[in-house]
Amino acid sequence: MGCTSFADCFGGSGFIILLESSLNLFETISLNKGSASIYNFHSVMKSEVYFQQFQARLNAPPQLNQESFYILKDIFYTKKSDHDIKSFEGREQRRQLQTVDVQKAVQLYAIKHYAYNCQGGFTTTKIPLASHVAPLKKTHLLYQSIELSNYYYRKFLISHLYEKDCFIIMDPPYLQEFRVQKQSYELEFTDRQHRSMLQLLSRQDYPAKVVLCGYKEKENDMYSRYLKRAPVPWHCI
Numbered sequence: 562m563g564c565t566s567f568a569d570c571f572g573g574s575g576f577i578i579l580l581e582s583s584l585n586l587f588e589t590i591s592l593n594k595g596s597a598s599i600y601n602f603h604s605v606m607k608s609e610v611y612f613q614q615f616q617a618r619l620n621a622p623p624q625l626n627q628e629s630f631y632i633l634k635d636i637f638y639t640k641k642s643d644h645d646i647k648s649f650e651g652r653e654q655r656r657q658l659q660t661v662d663v664q665k666a667v668q669l670y671a672i673k674h675y676a677y678n679c680q681g682g683f684t685t686t687k688i689p690l691a692s693h694v695a696p697l698k699k700t701h702l703l704y705q706s707i708e709l710s711n712y713y714y715r716k717f718l719i720s721h722l723y724e725k726d727c728f729i730i731m732d733p734p735y736l737q738e739f740r741v742q743k744q745s746y747e748l749e750f751t752d753r754q755h756r757s758m759l760q761l762l763s764r765q766d767y768p769a770k771v772v773l774c775g776y777k778e779k780e781n782d783m784y785s786r787y788l789k790r791a792p793v794p795w796h797c798i
Contacts (some may be wrong), residue, residue, distance in 0.1 A: 564728040564770060568721045570714045571732050575603055582703040587728070587772065591708045593717040596747045597639075598669055600711040605666040606697075607704035614663045615630040616698075619670070620691045630675050630683045637668050715761070725768035732756065738785070739776045752783070759787035766793045 567587040569578045572594035581590055596601040605611040625633065672779075674690055675683055710717060716732070721727045734750035762771065775784050790796040 562728065565589070565726040566721075566728070567591070568717070568727055568729045569732075570729065571595075571624050571734075572599065572720050573688070573732060575606075576598075576615045577730060577732075578707055579700065579703050583704050583705075589708065590706055591710065591717075592710055593714065593720070594666065595711065595713055598665060598747060600628050600680045600709065601662055602666045602669050603704070603707075603709050606659065606662045606701055607702075607707065608707060611661055612665075612697075615666055617661065618667045619694055619697075624689060626672060626735045630672070633668060634672055634676075637665075637672060660770060708737050713760070718758075718761070722767040722769050722771075727769040728773070729769050729771045731758075731771065735776070755783060756787070759784060761792040763787045766791075774786075784789055 565587060566589040567578070567581050567590045570580070570593055572592050575592060578590060578592045580589060592603065594603060605615050670693075671690060674688075674693075675686065714731075718729070718731070721729055733755065734748075736752065736755060762773065773784070773788075785797075
């Protein structure tokens with residue numbers, strides 16, 4: 562493809578971007594995550610000082626039981642009201658998260674460790690959190706080549722679309738109709754936001770190369786309707 566930079570608009574767990582870092586295929590790698598809590602976790606993993614504190618705290622907490630798991634989960638996750646969701650939309654000039662919180666990163670990691678498939682209810686495991694310290698050290702090293710940002714996806718996307726040597730991956734939250742868990746994202750992504758994203762991507766031919774992830778179950782779904790209007794054909798894989 563001849564691309565020298567890699568940009569992930571929605572970030573998620575960071576699996577894709579960490580894989581790219583390990584393969585060393587690009588000169589620059591950028592990860593954007595709108596969720597403050599997940600961006601905070603990535604920031605802790607990248608920083609040498611914060612990562613040392615993170616390791617120390619992983620050795621401290623006891624095994625969680627079902628009751629303590631749900632207490633921690635209820636404290637950590639606060640449901641967004643409709644007003645909060647709407648106020649987040651379009652905040653292109655929002656400042657990045659400024660304060661890194663190691664304890665919140667440990668709490669998030671503990672929740673994912675004990676949750677079924679990292680997002681469901683409590684599951685019993687005898688594997689202590691401390692057993693992850695050695696593998697996480699390797700992950701910490703992979704973060705060193707990654708540039709982190711905490712913006713609404715649109716600002717990040719527009720900043721990379723006009724770079725001809727950039728490969729952009731977009732894996733937005735699923736449309737409601739394809740979700741098993743309806744409330745599975747800290748920051749909601751509405752159908753209207755999906756349409757706005759598709760309008761931007763189908764408006765003109767951009768120099769960057771873009772991969773857009775999603776489900777396709779019928780010929781005339783939302784993604785197909787927008788992308789078939791694009792000046793340059795999109796290819797469905």
